Each structure stands twice: as C-alpha cells, then as structure tokens.
Amino acid sequence: MDAYDQGPDARRHRPGDCADPVSALPEDAMTDVTEEPEEQRDAGGAPPAGPAAFPESPSQKSPSPEAASPAPTPRTGIAALSLRYQVAAALALAVVAVAACVHLGMVFLHVAPANTLTKKHGKAIDDWIYPEFEQNWKLFAPDPLQQDIDVQVRAEVRTRNGGERTTGWYDLSALDGAAVHGNLLPSHTQQNELRRAWDFYAASHDGENRTAGLRGALSEDYLRRVVVVRLDREHAAGRGETLESVQVRSRTTNVPPPKWSDEQVSSTPVYRQLPWWSLPDGERTGASA
Known part of the structure; x- marks a missing residue:
C-alpha cells in the first residue's frame, strides 16, 4: 500500500499535486466565495435583474418626461400668426401675385407686334397702359x-x-x-x-x-x-x-x-x-x- 493512502475514502495525492482548490485559497478570499442562489443557478448563472442588483446613483436617475422632451422651436414669419391672420396674409399675397401677372401680361401685349389678342382686346390694353405705364423706345x-x-x-x-x-x-x-x-x-x-x-x-x-x-x-x-x-x-x-x-x-x-x-x-x-x-x-x- 502506498504510504500516502489513509484509507479507502482518502484522496491520493502525489507530492507535486495541488491541494483542494477551495482549501488552497487564502482565508480572506474564501469569504467571497458564496453559493449561488438556486434561482440564479436555474437561470443559467445570470445575475438577478432589477433595482436590487444594480442600485441607481442620484446622477443616473431617469429624467422626467418633461425634462427629456426638447423645447419646441419658436415659429417665425407667417407661421407665427394665428390661423385667421395666416389666411388674410395668404389672400393678400395671392392678390399681389395676380395683379403683378396681369400687369406684366398687359405690358407684354402692349409692346408686342399686332396679334389676335391685341386686335380683340386693344381698348382694354390701352386703358390699362395709358397714361401711367406707357412704353417709349x-x-x-x-x-x-x-x-x-x-x-x-x-x-x-x-x-x-x-x-x-x-x-x-x-x-x-x-x-x-x-x-x-x-x-x-x-x-x-x-x-x-x-x-x-x-x-x-x-x-x-x-x-x-x-x-x-x-x-x-x-x-x-x-x-x-x-x-x-x-x-x-x-x-x-x-x-x-x-x-x-x-x-x-x-x-x-x-x-x-x-x-x-x-x-x-x-x-x-x-x-x-x-x-x-x-x-x-x-x-x-x-x-x-
């Protein structure tokens, strides 16, 4: 029988073998080795989730919905007006645009060579052009x-x-x-x-x-x-x-x-x-x- 055998249940250690890994740890390290809870072992060893596992620091608290939403961009121009004034401004711009198009069309027909439109509506064109908008070349x-x-x-x-x-x-x-x-x-x-x-x-x-x-x-x-x-x-x-x-x-x-x-x-x-x-x-x- 080997000299190191103590009995049938005793482990056989050779002179160069390491001792039991747990017993070989220092005493201060052994205090950190704890048995995992049964729930954690069933979940595959993942740490439990929730506030108890990772407590929040004051700087990491989730902001309130009011603080998280960005401030609305102030509206400018016509968009800043109320709906009633927006409609009035749009109508005014439309009237100015129509008047400008009519004036440019009348001036074009006045200076253009004689055509069907000028022969049919010549009096209306002259009434619009004379005397303030007469063209001189x-x-x-x-x-x-x-x-x-x-x-x-x-x-x-x-x-x-x-x-x-x-x-x-x-x-x-x-x-x-x-x-x-x-x-x-x-x-x-x-x-x-x-x-x-x-x-x-x-x-x-x-x-x-x-x-x-x-x-x-x-x-x-x-x-x-x-x-x-x-x-x-x-x-x-x-x-x-x-x-x-x-x-x-x-x-x-x-x-x-x-x-x-x-x-x-x-x-x-x-x-x-x-x-x-x-x-x-x-x-x-x-x-x-």
Missing part, C-alpha cells in the same frame, strides 16, 4: 431726340381778400433736372413723370392744341394734375390763397451739334403755349390760413 430709334424740351407752368391765384394774381413761370423741367443732378438713385417721378405727361399730351393734340385722338381729354387731365401737384409743392399759392387756373407751355431748344460736325441748327427757343385750364374744386390747393 425712342432711346433706341435710328434718329434719337435732338431737342431739349422744358415744361413750364404758371397759375392764377385767388388771394385772401378776393382778388386775383398771376404767378411767374415755374420751369418744372429745370426743377426735375436739379433734383436728378448728383443723385445716385433718382426717383421715377423726378426722371419721367413730367416728361411722359407732356409727350402724352403732344401725341394726342395737333399744333393748334386740338385733340387728335380719343385720349385727348385724358392727356389734358393727366398733365393738369401733374402741374398742380408741382405748383403746390413749390407753394405757388400763399397763406389763405387758392389756385384757380393754370397755363402750361413748352420751351424747345435744339441740342448743339458736336464741334467736328458741319451741321447748323438754330439756338433760338420755340415756345408752345396752351390755353388756361380752370381747376375743378377737388384740385384747387393752397396753404391753409
């Missing part, structure tokens, strides 16, 4: 304008004591020229309103100031309203006075030819004087007393 004509035309006006004024006086001539074209000179962004009014009003009148009247077309009365009303506004801007009527009638004239001078040209032109101005126009009650203006 003389800048690109083979024979451009070679004259300076100044539009001048004077007025009869009813004074405070019931008398009448006549103002001097106001050179409205010179006033517009002074406003445009040195102005990087001159307005359309300063550049074209008075000139187009005079061109409209001259195109619809003959040399004797008789109407030569269906738009003669319209051109007179348009030119008269323009000059009345200008006279009021220049304070032609003093305090307690009113404008009673106006008279318009044009002063035409030839543009001098260049020095290298042999062309000879007259430098004497030519005047075209229109009759006096009485002002309706709605157009009489003046400074308040």
Whole structure:
C-alpha cells in the first residue's frame, strides 16, 4: 500500500499535486466565495435583474418626461400668426401675385407686334397702359431726340381778400433736372413723370392744341394734375390763397451739334403755349390760413 493512502475514502495525492482548490485559497478570499442562489443557478448563472442588483446613483436617475422632451422651436414669419391672420396674409399675397401677372401680361401685349389678342382686346390694353405705364423706345430709334424740351407752368391765384394774381413761370423741367443732378438713385417721378405727361399730351393734340385722338381729354387731365401737384409743392399759392387756373407751355431748344460736325441748327427757343385750364374744386390747393 502506498504510504500516502489513509484509507479507502482518502484522496491520493502525489507530492507535486495541488491541494483542494477551495482549501488552497487564502482565508480572506474564501469569504467571497458564496453559493449561488438556486434561482440564479436555474437561470443559467445570470445575475438577478432589477433595482436590487444594480442600485441607481442620484446622477443616473431617469429624467422626467418633461425634462427629456426638447423645447419646441419658436415659429417665425407667417407661421407665427394665428390661423385667421395666416389666411388674410395668404389672400393678400395671392392678390399681389395676380395683379403683378396681369400687369406684366398687359405690358407684354402692349409692346408686342399686332396679334389676335391685341386686335380683340386693344381698348382694354390701352386703358390699362395709358397714361401711367406707357412704353417709349425712342432711346433706341435710328434718329434719337435732338431737342431739349422744358415744361413750364404758371397759375392764377385767388388771394385772401378776393382778388386775383398771376404767378411767374415755374420751369418744372429745370426743377426735375436739379433734383436728378448728383443723385445716385433718382426717383421715377423726378426722371419721367413730367416728361411722359407732356409727350402724352403732344401725341394726342395737333399744333393748334386740338385733340387728335380719343385720349385727348385724358392727356389734358393727366398733365393738369401733374402741374398742380408741382405748383403746390413749390407753394405757388400763399397763406389763405387758392389756385384757380393754370397755363402750361413748352420751351424747345435744339441740342448743339458736336464741334467736328458741319451741321447748323438754330439756338433760338420755340415756345408752345396752351390755353388756361380752370381747376375743378377737388384740385384747387393752397396753404391753409
């Protein structure tokens, strides 16, 4: 019998064999070796789930639903308006878009060559274009304008004591020229309103100031309203006075030819004087007393 055998139930250990793995552990390590609960062994050795197994620290607590949801993005523009105002804004934009499309279509038909639409609806197109939106292509004509035309006006004024006086001539074209000179962004009014009003009148009247077309009365009303506004801007009527009638004239001078040209032109101005126009009650203006 081997010397190391203690009995039939005793384990046979050789000198180089390790002792029992549990008994060979240090004493302090043996305190951590515990038997797994039966429920854990049945589950395959997985640690029990739940708060008892992994207690939450205060910093790891789940946020509340209010804190977890992001703040709503503030609405801007039309979206920030109430439904009623959104509908009103949409309708306003639609009206502006329709008006812009109609205007562009009318201008296109006005400048386009004669076609079926212009022949059938020519009067409606002219009523829309004249006088404010008339198109002028003389800048690109083979024979451009070679004259300076100044539009001048004077007025009869009813004074405070019931008398009448006549103002001097106001050179409205010179006033517009002074406003445009040195102005990087001159307005359309300063550049074209008075000139187009005079061109409209001259195109619809003959040399004797008789109407030569269906738009003669319209051109007179348009030119008269323009000059009345200008006279009021220049304070032609003093305090307690009113404008009673106006008279318009044009002063035409030839543009001098260049020095290298042999062309000879007259430098004497030519005047075209229109009759006096009485002002309706709605157009009489003046400074308040």
